[in-house]
Amino acid sequence: xxxITDKPIAAADLEDLxxxxxxxxxxxxxxxxxxxxxxxxxxxxxxxxxxxMAEKKMAEIGEEIKARWPIDRIAIxxxxxxxxxxxxAVAIAVSAPHRQEAFEACQYAIDRLKRxxxxxxxxxWEDGEVWxxxxxx
Amino acid sequence: xxxxxxxxxxxxxxxxxxxxxxxSVPEGSTAGGVLARLVADYPAxxxxxxxxxxxxxxxxxxxxxxxYDGQELALLPPVSGG
Numbered sequence: 099x100x101x102i103t104d105k106p107i108a109a110a111d112l113e114d115l116x117x118x119x120x121x122x123x124x125x126x127x128x129x130x131x132x133x134x135x136x137x138x139x140x141x142x143x144x145x146x147x148x149x150x151m152a153e154k155k156m157a158e159i160g161e162e163i164k165a166r167w168p169i170d171r172i173a174i175x176x177x178x179x180x181x182x183x184x185x186x187a188v189a190i191a192v193s194a195p196h197r198q199e200a201f202e203a204c205q206y207a208i209d210r211l212k213r214x215x216x217x218x219x220x221x222x223w224e225d226g227e228v229w230x231x232x233x234x235x
Numbered sequence: 236x237x238x239x240x241x242x243x244x245x246x247x248x249x250x251x252x253x254x255x256x257x258x259s260v261p262e263g264s265t266a267g268g269v270l271a272r273l274v275a276d277y278p279a280x281x282x283x284x285x286x287x288x289x290x291x292x293x294x295x296x297x298x299x300x301x302x303y304d305g306q307e308l309a310l311l312p313p314v315s316g317g
Binding site (some may be wrong): 129145146147148150151152154178183187188211212213214215216217218219220229230231 | 241244245246248249271286290293295296309311312314315316317
């Protein structure tokens with residue numbers, strides 16, 4: 099349930115992986131490719147991951163969530179390779195007995211992922227390209 | 236001497252032209268020491284070194300982490316997933 103893949107992904111696909119009869123809420127998050135960055139028109143993004151470590155770190159985020167909330171099931175999938183505008187780069191699904199913890203845990207998961215999971219993106223514009231660093235978000 | 240597998244990502248991979256290098260380094264070498272040696276070989280990397288994080292065998296490590304034979308060292312530019 100913690101996966102780096104080069105295939106297209108969709109947040110809805112993760113819902114079935116996490117929902118159980120004990121749950122009353124499923125929250126999903128999809129991070130999608132924006133068409134503009136700092137006033138420049140983006141043509142596409144290129145994502146790259148340190149796959150083994152990224153999957154391990156995503157699983158650790160899952161463990162952190164289980165320790166903080168009454169939540170058992172979390173799924174995170176991050177895509178790598180060339181992504182067009184509007185495509186999903188990262189998808190997260192969290193199920194919980196009640197909505198509040200599901201919302202909180204889902205936000206926690208994406209915040210942690212963006213800080214610690216070794217995945218990088220390159221923005222490619224009409225007149226150049228750059229690997230986005232922490233400052234660039 | 237000992238062997239270390241060096242994994243390179245994003246800007247590092249592009250500037251070096253490879254995603255992985257097998258290096259022979261002296262016993263007792265540190266993660267930061269290996270980076271310094273790489274920067275000496277590829278001066279174009281100099282501007283990146285300050286913001287780089289390290290991972291040894293897929294776990295975050297400090298610049299002064301001592302390496303052992305057969306370990307995998309990764310140079311991690313600031314991450315930008317999501």
